Amino acid sequence: NAGVTQTPKFQVLKTGQSMTLQCAQDMNHEYMSWYRQDPGMGLRLIHYSVGAGITDQGEVPNGYNVSRSTTEDFPLRLLSAAPSQTSVYFCASSLQGATVGNTQYFGPGTRLTVL
């Protein structure tokens, strides 16, 4: 049971480049989400999904796209990277979101630098 995995661990991009951050979980969780962590600002929700084929925006969705074709995978796409997207990105999953009784599990994070 690997839990929540993320790839890559580190990435450097140039402004305007695109890339996909991968996230996978093997716990059969319905709910998956992406956060970004910036210094002094805690974690902020980018996008989330409550099941395959269903996604929605969080607090800071601009500049990011997501899709959920399977229960296991929830990739995050940066279409045209900007320096403001330099951050540490965390993927998380739980059985059923922020409802009663659900614990969130986090991946190890991806440190992204946009030059």
Added chain:
Amino acid sequence: GIQVEQSPPDLILQEGANSTLRCNFSDSVNNLQWFHQNPWGQLINLFYIPSGTKQNGRLSATTVATERYSLLYISSSQTTDSGVYFCAGGTGNQFYFGTGTSLTVIP
């Protein structure tokens, strides 16, 4: 969205000391969790505690849901307790995180 305030923002302790971290929410939440982010960046779930009190070894947490706050107690602190402690609360499908308490335990 829900605003989450954590205090204190920074804390330096001598090994063996006790501490209390606080988390205030601007609105009611159905789901409240405490996390520890270790120096390598990994986020570890400490407690799921929407109400009441729980204990796990030297750590315990209390949430008073009616007053929208939660406390995390660390007793007999150790250097391995260093890191950032976050609380997060949510309703429905969205979680909101505080900005964390950065704890440094000195030997």
